[in-house]
Amino acid sequence: MDLKILIINDSKNTNNLYSLMKENHLIVDQTLSINILGSVNKLNPDIIIINFNSYEKLSVIKELKDMGFDQNSIVVVTKIDEQESIEKIYSEGISLFLREPFSIFEIKAIISNMKVLKRTGKRLKDEITKRSKIEWKFRKFVSFSVFGMLLIDKDLNISLWNKGAENIFGYKKSEVIGKNFLKFIPLGENKILDFAYQKDRFFEIESYNKKGERINLEISFTIEIFEDNSNIAIFIKDISEHKKYLKLQKESERQREKLKELEAFNATIITLNHNLKQPICSIVSNIQLALNNKNRNKGNDKFLKRIDSSSKTICSIVDKIGNIKNLKYIDYAGRYKMIDLNEDIDEHN
Known part of the structure; x- marks a missing residue:
């Protein structure tokens, strides 16, 4: 994984750094501070090295940040007598410095560490993307599932009420969020906890929908951890028609x-x-x-x-x-x- 490096010089600075990096076969380009935007868009660098000694460093850093460039990928070349300037630059979120005089090994060390950070960042980004896709699919499944899916907190208040639950009970999500679960399912609090600890088991109960009609439900409870809090996930299936069929069959x-x-x-x-x-x-x-x-x-x-x-x-x-x-x-x-x-x-x- 080779990183592309852009050196930003001012007109007074020499290009010794550029020559040194070229000699060591690094992918590098250089530009003047007045041409930052065009050069960044052209090269799309992984690392930017600010290599001039003037008050313009801060303005260049702010310009790069405004462009959306990662501040953790900015390296600033400094001198021993620039302590005050370093403090101001550090306050802008810059943490990588090359203090003159430096050797090519210091540059390579920074590049090596940056490669590790880039790889780690890419893995994290891929993982986040993957998790986001899974979460999106899960939310879509929950939203459009024919089964009722609920989530209640330790106080038995409803925090999740999907479309399936709306169809079963007749109550919209806005009507039930934050309300006590026992208003909709006639069970005692202790019984809910007993059921919750009996994973992968379904129980048949009777309840009533918004119209006051009696409905037969098959219900399962499980305790899950969401956002560091214990919640009870509830899965509900309306078996009223099945019950009617069994009655007719009998x-x-x-x-x-x-x-x-x-x-x-x-x-x-x-x-x-x-x-x-x-x-x-x-x-x-x-x-x-x-x-x-x-x-x-x-x-x-x-x-x-x-x-x-x-x-x-x-x-x-x-x-x-x-x-x-x-x-x-x-x-x-x-x-x-x-x-x-x-x-x-x-x-x-």
Whole structure:
């Protein structure tokens, strides 16, 4: 890393310094004090050496500072008898001096130290730029995140309230900054601290938005250090819609179970209708045959007619039982094994 050096002389001064630096292969140029602006713009030097012995030194230094040149990169050549002048120059923020007579090694030492400072400065500048970009991206992420992001201080007062929090609660940033967090999240102070020390854990709570509507929240706390102060960072997700979905899903499951019960009930009705009606109809048919038989014992007619009437009543009841089922589910009957009531009756007999 070679540094460019500009020597500012006055018309009375010699160019011995310039010659010395040229002989040692340093990148150097020189100019008169009246041509500072043009020379600085042309060379864009890393170091400027003011090499003349007059009261104009201070005015040249001020001119360089007004141009925005780094005062830490200005070297002033002085003599032993310039103590008062040195004090004034030092008060302007200049700290690098070459006292005559000097050697090339003193110049090289200054240049070497300046290289270290330049490299360090560049690294710091790059680091600051990098951090600034990261901070900008982070702030952008915080600002536009759909999640609510809050920051509260040790007194639980809100110092950060992003767009996500505005959308969740309905309060603008200007309405909440400086206000107590507990006004928006119904938790005790001790509970917040307990949550904060349980990192990477989410808790479900209920709160209310600006409209007074109940909202379900998933919330996480963590303790962070910002500007040497302990703060609690809070991340909030609105899970109200998810909760509604779970509720609908649960209701749907309940309806499915109810439907299964209804299907089983309908199948039972169909089974009863099938197993009861067929034998009863057979009884009615046989009674009719008996009543129509010319060789029958007519003394039994009244009993047969009673049986016939009762059988028809039973048939009517069985028909009504069959009508209890919903016709919509009649096709489910085939999925269930029919119950043979005759077998059950025989077993009990």
